[in-house]
Amino acid sequence: MGWRWLEAALPLGIIAGMLCIMGNAQYHIHKAAHGRPKHIGNDMWDVAMERRDKKLVENVSAGSHS
Numbered sequence: 001m002g003w004r005w006l007e008a009a010l011p012l013g014i015i016a017g018m019l020c021i022m023g024n025a026q027y028h029i030h031k032a033a034h035g036r037p038k039h040i041g042n043d044m045w046d047v048a049m050e051r052r053d054k055k056l057v058e059n060v061s062a063g064s065h066s
Contacts, residue, residue, distance in 0.1 A: 030038045039046065 027037065
């Protein structure tokens, strides 16, 4: 009777481990593809600010080469 909890804990541990592995795989694949971690909760404002920042950096780098 004392080891009966192991019958339930072992499958739950396997499921939890697989969820962790899948989450880490998604993180590393996205980071390898895009060069940075995924931004959680990206809304329209964040996208607009990223575009603005990218444009500003490009303008500054183009101006410094001239």
